[in-house]
Amino acid sequence: MMGALLGLGILAIFSAYRAVQLTRCEIRQGRRPLFRRNPLETLVGLLDSYRTALISSLLFFLYIKSLPLIGFVPATFIFVTVLLWLSRLLNRTWLVATIGTLMALVLIFRVTVSVWMPDVWLYSLLPDHLADFANRYL
Structure with missing residues (x-):
């Protein structure tokens, strides 16, 4: 303190x-x-001079709030894609890098380290075996 x-x-x-x-x-x-x-x-x-920082902060707030609703992988993919689009870097190379990084994060944290997040609301709409798979890997 x-x-x-x-x-x-x-x-x-x-x-x-x-x-x-x-x-x-x-x-x-x-x-x-x-x-x-x-x-x-x-x-x-x-505020005009801090426009990019404010938009990025708002997007990050929406990203954090969307995690329990749509899951880690879709929320992170949308967040990073929108940031790439805003920075005018949205092309095939960066999109493939985003997907590869997301897959690596899931493999490292969910499979290797066993860090799990609570069940996602969106996946509860799926059948049980698909909901279990989605909650585990997405």
């Missing part, structure tokens, strides 16, 4: 210093300080 407190304290100090520095710079340039502008315009301007 002390390490986190120390880290957050240092972050707060340097963030306050940077905010004061930016405010002084804007006053010298004849503009209104950041805190006196329209808050909505300021928020949109700040």
